[in-house]
Structures are given as C-alpha cells and as structure tokens.
Amino acid sequence: MSEFKPVVKPNHPIFEDNDPQDELxxxxxxxxxxxxxxxxxxxxxxxxxxxxxxVSTIGYIHRAFEKIAEHRPYYQITPLTDxxxxxxxxxxxxxxxMTVEKxxxxxxxxxxxxxxxxxxxxxxxxxxxxxxxxxxxxxGAFSGFxxxxxxxxxxxxxxxxxxxxxxxxxxxxIGGFERDFNEVAFQKIxxxxxxxxxxxxxxxxxxxxxxxxxxxxxxxxxxSPETALSYSWSxxxxxxxxxxxxxxxxxxxxxxxxxxxxxxxxxNGDVYDRYMVRNEEMRQSLRIIAQxxxxxxxxxxxxxxxxxxxxxxxxxxxVYNNMEALIYHFKIVMGEIDTPKTEVYHAVEGGNGELGFxxxxxxxxxxxxxxFRRPSFINYQMxxxxxxxxxxxxxxxxxxxxxxxxxxxxx
Amino acid sequence: xxTAFIIEKFVLITIVFVLTLVIAMYSTLAERKVAGFMQDRxxxxxxxxxxxxxxxxxxxxxxxxxxxxxxxxxxxLFIAGPTIAIITACISSAVIPWGQQLTIGDRxxxxxxxxxxxxxLYVFGVIALGVYGIMLGGWASNNKFSLMGAIRAASQxxxxxxxxxxxxxxxxxxxxxxxxxxxxxxxxxxxxxxIWVQPLGFIIFVTCAFAECNRVxxxxxxxxxxxxxxxxxxYSSMKLGLYMFSEYINMFVSxxxxxxxxxxxxxxxxxxxxxxxxxxITIIGVLAFxxxxxxxxxFFMWIRWTLPRFRYDQLMNLGWKILIPxxxxxxxxxxxxxxxxxxxx
Numbered sequence: 001m002s003e004f005k006p007v008v009k010p011n012h013p014i015f016e017d018n019d020p021q022d023e024l025x026x027x028x029x030x031x032x033x034x035x036x037x038x039x040x041x042x043x044x045x046x047x048x049x050x051x052x053x054x055v056s057t058i059g060y061i062h063r064a065f066e067k068i069a070e071h072r073p074y075y076q077i078t079p080l081t082d083x084x085x086x087x088x089x090x091x092x093x094x095x096x097x098m099t100v101e102k103x104x105x106x107x108x109x110x111x112x113x114x115x116x117x118x119x120x121x122x123x124x125x126x127x128x129x130x131x132x133x134x135x136x137x138x139x140g141a142f143s144g145f146x147x148x149x150x151x152x153x154x155x156x157x158x159x160x161x162x163x164x165x166x167x168x169x170x171x172x173x174i175g176g177f178e179r180d181f182n183e184v185a186f187q188k189i190x191x192x193x194x195x196x197x198x199x200x201x202x203x204x205x206x207x208x209x210x211x212x213x214x215x216x217x218x219x220x221x222x223x224s225p226e227t228a229l230s231y232s233w234s235x236x237x238x239x240x241x242x243x244x245x246x247x248x249x250x251x252x253x254x255x256x257x258x259x260x261x262x263x264x265x266x267x268n269g270d271v272y273d274r275y276m277v278r279n280e281e282m283r284q285s286l287r288i289i290a291q292x293x294x295x296x297x298x299x300x301x302x303x304x305x306x307x308x309x310x311x312x313x314x315x316x317x318x319v320y321n322n323m324e325a326l327i328y329h330f331k332i333v334m335g336e337i338d339t340p341k342t343e344v345y346h347a348v349e350g351g352n353g354e355l356g357f358x359x360x361x362x363x364x365x366x367x368x369x370x371x372f373r374r375p376s377f378i379n380y381q382m383x384x385x386x387x388x389x390x391x392x393x394x395x396x397x398x399x400x401x402x403x404x405x406x407x408x409x410x411x
Numbered sequence: 412x413x414t415a416f417i418i419e420k421f422v423l424i425t426i427v428f429v430l431t432l433v434i435a436m437y438s439t440l441a442e443r444k445v446a447g448f449m450q451d452r453x454x455x456x457x458x459x460x461x462x463x464x465x466x467x468x469x470x471x472x473x474x475x476x477x478x479x480x481x482x483x484x485x486x487x488l489f490i491a492g493p494t495i496a497i498i499t500a501c502i503s504s505a506v507i508p509w510g511q512q513l514t515i516g517d518r519x520x521x522x523x524x525x526x527x528x529x530x531x532l533y534v535f536g537v538i539a540l541g542v543y544g545i546m547l548g549g550w551a552s553n554n555k556f557s558l559m560g561a562i563r564a565a566s567q568x569x570x571x572x573x574x575x576x577x578x579x580x581x582x583x584x585x586x587x588x589x590x591x592x593x594x595x596x597x598x599x600x601x602x603x604x605x606i607w608v609q610p611l612g613f614i615i616f617v618t619c620a621f622a623e624c625n626r627v628x629x630x631x632x633x634x635x636x637x638x639x640x641x642x643x644x645x646y647s648s649m650k651l652g653l654y655m656f657s658e659y660i661n662m663f664v665s666x667x668x669x670x671x672x673x674x675x676x677x678x679x680x681x682x683x684x685x686x687x688x689x690x691x692i693t694i695i696g697v698l699a700f701x702x703x704x705x706x707x708x709x710f711f712m713w714i715r716w717t718l719p720r721f722r723y724d725q726l727m728n729l730g731w732k733i734l735i736p737x738x739x740x741x742x743x744x745x746x747x748x749x750x751x752x753x754x755x756x
Contacts, residue, residue: 027555035636049559049723138636140627140720146450206717212628213719392559393722396637 024052027392031060035138035396038406042384042395049391054384058377062410069370073335074100075174075313077370082168084374085408088127088351089169090119090159095348098253099357100174101306102344108306111299112176113255114292118189119162119171120254120348121285121292125196126155127351128236128278131403135275136207138400139216144206151199154192161185175312176305190293193286204279214272221386221398223269231382235353235375237402240277241269247349258295259288271401310337335365352376352403376408415518424524431504435659436466438708442659445712473652481645483553492548493646493653499541500660506530507667508592510677510697513690522677522697523592530591531579534668535572538623541661542568545625545632548654549642560641563723564632567622570730571629575619577738578612581745582672585609591668595676600683604675611741613673615734620665622730625658627715634720666707667700674703 030041039060045052065080072080081092094116101108108116129152133145156166162185163171163178172178181189207213223233225241238245246263248256264280266273305312313332314325331337341363347356353375362368379402387395440455440462447454455462480489510522527533542564549561585608586594598604606613622629633641640646643654670676677696687695721729 025555034639048562136719140630140634140636141718142446143450143716146452150451207719210719212721212725215725216719216722391722391724393634393637 023047029054029395030057035399036404036406037134037400038404038409040380040404040406040409042387044387044392044395046392049393051387051390051392051395053388054395056380056384058380058409060410061406065411066370066372069367071366073365074339074367075332077367078172079168079170081372082170083407084372084411085127085351085355085376085405086167087130087405088123089167090123090171091127091348091350092355093169093171094120094254095346095350095355095357097172097174098348099344099346099359102346103342103359103361104174104308104311104339106175106306106308106311108176108254109299109303110255111296111303112305114296114299115177115181115304116172116254117256117259117292118289118296119159121288122155122158122189122192124349124351125282125285126152127403128282129155131351131401132203132275132278134403135217135271135397135400136213138397139213141206141210141213144203147199147206148203151192151196154188154195158185158188158192161188173305173312175308180302180304186293189289193290193293196286197283200279200282207275208279216393216397217272217275217401218270219268220271220394221390221401223382223386225269227382228269232378233353233382235350235379236277236281237269237274237379238353239264240266240273242267247347247354251347253346253348259291261288261291271397274401337365338363339365347373350375352405352408353379372411374408374411376402376404377411380404380409419518419520420524423520423522427504427509427524428501431501431660431663432656434663435656436470438659438662439469439655440465441708442712442715445709446716449713449716470652473649476648478648478650479645481553484645485551485553488547488551489645490650492544492546492551492642493650493657494544495547496541496544496657497653497660499537499544500657500664503534503537503541503661503664504667506533506591507664507671508595508676509700511689511693513693522693526590526592529589531583531589531594531672534591534664535576535579538661538664539568539572541657544654544657545642548646549632552642552645554645556638556640557642557644560632560638560644563638564625564642567625567629567631567726567730570727571619571622571734574615574730574734574738575623577735577742578609578615578619579672581612581738581741582609584742584745584749591671591676595671595678598675599678601675601678601680604673604678606673609673609741609745611737611744613669615738615741616673617669618729618734620669621711621714622726624661624665624711626662626711628718628720629726630715630720631723631726662708662711663704666704666711669707670700670703676700676703 024045024047027044027046028041029044030036031039041057041060042054043057044054063083065083069077069080078093078096081096082089084092129148133148136142136144159169159171160166162181163169223241225243228238228241229243234245242265244263244265249263261284264277264284266277309324309328311332314328318325319329339361341361343358343360345356345358347354349355354373355375356373358371358373359367360369383399383402387398390398444454444462455465458464458468480486505524506527508523508526513520513522545564546561549557549564582605583589585605586597588594594605625632633643635641638644643651646654677700679696679699682692682696
C-alpha cells in the first residue's frame with residue numbers, strides 16, 4: 001500500500017476547482033474517451049501532463065444482471081453471462097454451467113469436459129488478442145492489432161461453427177453442449193493451432209524488442225505482488241507481478257488437472273510484463289487445445305452432454321414422439337424441478353482473472369441470490385490510486401493493459 | 412521586370428501550388444493504401460478504379476459537413492488556426508528548386524519560384540510559423556484535450572527546431588551557402604550528394620522532420636488514444652480538412668527539403684555522361700526529384716504504420732538530451748574535418 005499515495009478526496013466524483021493557486025485541471029477521461037474502450041469514467045486532476053489524483057466512476061452500463069438473474073431459470077441466465085466479458089463470453093458461459101452443475105451435482109463426461117476446455121482456451125486467446133492488440137493501438141502502433149485481429153476472426157468462425165453465434169455465444173447447456181462439435185469445427189480448430197503461432201510470432205516481432213514500445217511499457221504502472229494481492233487482483237495482471245496463481249492449476253475444473261501447461265509469471269508487474277504474460281498464455285492455451293484434441297480422440301464419439309434428463313432439454317423430435325421426453329421438457333421449461341437448498345461458489349480462470357459465480361439456491365427454479373465475481377471490477381479498483389503521479393500517457397496504456405471490459409466492470 | 416518574367420513566375424507558382432495540393436490530396440489516399448498494404452488488406456477501393464477518386468470524395472464530404480464552432484471558443488482565433496496552418500504549409504515550398512533550367516526558344520526558365528539567398532532560413536521560418544496554427548487552434552477551441560495537444564505541439568516543435576537548425580549548420584559549413592539552389596547545384600551526379608558528407612546530420616534532420624510534421628512516432632499533439640483528437644478535437648468540416656491537408660503538405664515539403672539538401676535534389680546518377688540535351692536532363696531531373704520525394708513520403712508512411720509513439724517526456728529527452736548534443740558533436744566533427752582538409756589537402 002505504501003507505493004501509492006492515497007486518493008486526495010475519495011468518493012468525491014467532481015473535484016472542487018476553486019483554488020486558483022493550485023493550477024490543477026480537472027480532466028474527464030471518459031465515458032466517451034477513445035482510450036477507455038467502453039463506457040466508464042475517470043475524473044482526473046492533472047498538473048500539466050501529470051495526474052495528481054483521480055476518481056473512477058462506474059455504472060454507465062450497469063444492467064442489474066444479478067437482480068435479473070433472481071427471476072430467471074438457471075438455463076436462461078447463460079445469455080446474461082455472455083454480456084459480462086464479451087471478449088471471451090464462452091468462458092463465462094462455461095463457468096456458469098459448471099456452477100449450476102456443481103449445485104446440482106451433475107457429473108460431466110470427460111469428452112464434454114475436454115470440449116469445454118477447447119472452447120475456453122479459444123476464448124482466452126481471443127481475449128488476450130484484443131488486450132494485447134489494443135495495447136499496441138494505444139501506444140500508437142496500429143498494424144500489429146490487425147495482424148492478430150484476423151486470427152480472432154478465425155476463432156469467431158470456430159464459435160460460429162460450434163454454436164452459430166460469434167460474440168455473445170451462449171455456448172453450451174447445463175449438463176453439456178447443445179450439440180456435438182461438427183467435423184468442420186474440429187478441422188478449423190486444428191487449422192487454428194497450426195496457423196496461429198506464426199502470426200503471434202509476427203506480432204511479437206513488432207513489439208517485444210521494439211525500443212519505443214519497451215520504453216513506453218517497461219516500468220510503467222509497476223505493481224508489487226503484495227499490493228496486487230491486497231487488492232485481490234487475479235489473472236494475467238497478478239501473474240505479471242510474479243504470483244503464480246491460476247485457477248486452472250490451483251482449483252482445477254473441467255479436468256484441467258490432466259493437462260500439461262505452464263503458468264507464465266512476470267517479475268515487475270508492469271505493463272510490459274502483463275503483455276508478455278498474455279502472449280505466453282496464448283501459447284500455453286494452444287498447447288492445452290492440442291492436448292484436448294488428442295484426448296477427445298480417445299474418448300467414445302458422439303457424447304456431448306451428461307445423462308441428466310431432469311436438467312438437459314431433450315431433442316425436439318423426442319419431445320413430440322416420446323412421453324418421458326415431453327414430461328421432462330415440460331418440467332424443465334416450467335421450472336418444476338427442485339434444486340438443492342445450498343450455496344456454491346465456482347470460479348474459472350477468465351480472460352482477466354478469476355471469474356467467480358456465487359450462487360445461493362433456495363430450492364427453486366432460479367437463484368435466490370447470484371453474485372458474479374467479475375475480475376475487471378476488482379482489478380479496476382486499483383486504477384485510480386495507482387494513476388496518481390503517473391503521466392497521462394502511462395495511465396492510458398495502464399488502462400489498456402488492465403483490459404477493463406465495460407460489460408464485466410458493471411455487470 | 413518584364414511581363415514575360417511575371418507570367419513565367421505566375422505559371423510556375425500556379426503549377427507548384429496545384430501540384431502541392433494534388434500531392435497532398437493523393438498522399439491521403441497513398442497513406443491509406445500503404446496502411447492497407449502493411450496490414451494485409453485492400454485500402455479504399457470503392458471510389459473510382461483503385462479508389463483514385465477517394466480524395467475527391469473525402470474533400471467533397473468535408474465541404475458538406477456541418478461546421479461547428481463550440482460555444483466557448485474564441486471565434487476569430489478558432490478560424491485563424493487552420494488558416495495559418497494551411498497558408499504556412501503552402502508557401503514553404505517557394506524556395507525549392509524543382510529542376511534546372513528549361514530553355515524554350517531563347518528564354519531560360521528557372522524551375523524555382525524564388526531563389527533567395529537565405530532559402531534554408533526561409534523554410535525554417537515558415538515551418539516555425541506553422542506551429543502557430545496548431546497552437547492557436549488548440550487554445551481557441553476551449554477544450555482541455557485541445558489545449559494539451561496545442562501545448563505538446565508547441566513544446567515539441569520548439570525543441571526539435573533547435574536540433575534541426577543545428578544539424579543544418581553542419582551542412583552549411585560544408586556547402587558554404589544558404590541558397591537551396593546553390594546547395595542542390597553543388598551535388599551534381601551521385602558521389603557529391605550531401606548524405607555522404609553529412610550522414611549523422613541527415614539522421615538528426617530526418618528525425619526532426621518527423622517531429623515537425625507531427626508524424627508517428629512524434630504524433631503526440633493529436634494522438635487519438637490519449638487526447639481524443641488533440642488540437643483538432645473540436646474542429647469539423649473543412650477546417651479539420653485544412654489541418655489534415657496542411658499535415659500532408661508539410662510532409663511533402665519536408666520530403667522535398669530533405670531530398671534537396673541531402674539527396675541531390677534534381678541530380679541523378681550519370682546525368683552528365685548520358686549526352687542528353689539540357690532540357691532532357693532537366694525533365695529527367697524533375698522526375699528524379701519527385702521520385703526521391705515520393706520515396707520519402709513512403710518512408711514517412713512506413714514508419715507511421717510500424718512504430719508506436721513516444722511518451723511526452725521521452726520525446727523531450729530524445730530532443731534535448733540526444734539529438735541536440737549529437738547535432739553539436741556533428742558541428743564540431745564537421746569543423747575539425749574541414750579544418751584538416753583545408754590545411755593538409
């Protein structure tokens with residue numbers, strides 16, 4: 001805590017500019033500033049280019065998802081999670097499904113777990129592509145962004161092949177997937193593993209050893225592991241400080257314990273380390289996907305959901321022709337199935353950190369209370385205190401490297 | 412002063428003026444095409460074949476856009492900003508020799524608008540005035556981001572003008588003249604180009620030229636990710652167009668000045684060995700000059716789409732702590748070498 005000066009006037013949204021002697025200027029960074037990449041505001045007090053203090057204002061796209069979720073059946077909450085971190089919505093979807101499965105005690109077949117791993121790692125790559133590409137754009141180098149953006153487009157094509165949607169994917173159902181991956185999807189995933197590493201190498205060639213880029217990012221917004229932990233940071237930005245905390249390894253879910261992958265950590269916790277950690281994580285994700293593909297080969301084909309008729313909607317043709325399926329369909333849709341009266345917490349490693357779902361069930365069809373632990377929201381809390389004393393340019397690339405996604409920030 | 416002379420100069424001025432504007436217009440297209448080439452995409456290709464009508468479409472759009480002057484803006488200075496920017500950009504090309512003499516009948520026509528004996532100083536003076544356009548526009552906008560952009564522009568161009576001027580002093584020690592026409596005339600052929608004599612001076616000069624033109628990696632006055640639009644945040648319609656335009660004209664003129672001072676201007680290799688008539692040499696020389704200019708413009712764009720930009724303090728450090736000492740060292744070095752050469756050769 002000692003590295004940052006405390007905010008001068010905490011919780012005061014507008015600074016009083018009535019002292020003519022202090023020569024400070026109040027600057028609104030956001031909500032429509034191009035660098036915020038979303039709607040959230042920072043009211044900064046600047047002395048020339050240097051930020052004296054700042055206050056973050058959030059809530060511009062607050063949609064009350066936690067409250068809405070209390071009135072929706074479990075399977076209808078998935079689309080809400082899409083809109084948290086919309087750069088990697090499959091991770092959110094999977095995290096939510098796993099939370100409900102934990103609540104209901106559903107055992108998921110291995111093949112489905114591996115499929116989920118593939119989807120989540122693809123989403124992680126897409127998320128990191130955005131973050132590192134935007135970091136390049138914010139430092140002024142535009143081309144690298146478009147090199148990797150083309151590959152994100154390819155990931156979206158894979159999503160399209162799997163579920164039909166691209167951005168707000170709504171992939172999967174409670175108990176598995178709505179349908180099996182088709183052959184084209186598998187082919188495209190295999191192609192992606194082959195074609196992405198050279199593009200990533202090209203992207204890194206542009207930045208990693210670029211003198212200007214290093215000077216802009218190295219040593220900027222350096223955070224010690226203690227401070228990061230005290231602010232409950234997680235994800236790549238925590239690992240950049242040197243803490244090897246990764247939910248995939250510390251609390252494995254979806255069979256992550258069977259995979260062989262490294263957790264890259266940084267040293268200084270600065271913008272450059274965060275950038276490097278994200279790049280390396282993309283490589284590790286590719287490794288995981290390759291292993292998952294191998295493992296899927298060994299599993300029996302055609303299994304794409306658990307055998308839980310009480311929670312997994314039967315196919316439509318069965319609903320029309322089969323008595324049992326009709327009953328289950330009716331019960332699921334009408335919310336007639338009891339759930340355990342308990343509370344669960346499930347966390348997945350999202351693109352920005354630990355994405356947690358804290359779910360309290362009173363036995364009904366919808367949660368009694370649901371809380372999303374949104375990494376962007378928690379990571380962003382340090383932004384204003386750590387900005388004080390920084391130059392405006394540094395504060396902006398610091399914001400890009402925190403990868404604050406407005407949807408996840410506000411929920 | 413005879414009438415024919417006035418007509419001749421008037422025609423030349425018109426040609427240079429139109430050419431400057433056309434090149435500036437097409438630089439915008441070239442920039443987007445180069446960006447497209449570097450980023451694996453096509454660039455604009457809808458307006459006309461290969462998008463060659465794109466600049467016209469853009470210009471037309473600029474004229475038909477609503478013109479907004481913010482309520483708190485200083486109205487006259489707000490209008491003066493882009494005006495100064497475009498005027499200074501346009502008149503800075505007056506002293507550039509585009510070629511040697513053309514002989515038509517018994518008239519010998521100089522392909523230079525004005526051969527003033529302090530040509531380089533004129534270019535510097537006019538370019539230095541150009542920053543007033545940015546400063547006034549940014550200040551008059553009554554916007555904090557514009558003001559910051561204007562302050563950045565002012566401090567940046569003042570810092571880099573010093574280094575630029577010092578790098579030119581070393582060149583002048585070699586050429587012994589301030590007239591750009593004479594400097595170019597000294598560099599006939601290929602081995603006499605000043606780049607071979609002043610490589611360090613050229614590197615300093617080209618760096619400063621990037622800063623003077625507000626191009627990446629020195630585009631801090633308008634860096635869109637930090638200052639929204641920088642000094643032209645509040646500008647719309649053709650006033651914005653004029654700022655953009657003046658940036659491209661500055662780029663063109665800087666390229667012309669660099670080619671003239673360091674790369675022999677209209678001189679091209681083996682120009683005197685081919686046995687061509689004077690008129691042909693002049694015409695090929697003009698083409699060679701424009702080839703060099705376009706190469707420089709491409710270089711500007713190449714850098715723009717490759718490098719990140721500096722931070723404000725790094726920019727100042729580079730200017731004051733690296734470029735100016737280097738330029739002074741270059742002067743001393745040039746002086747010592749000239750002395751040795753004059754004494755012992």
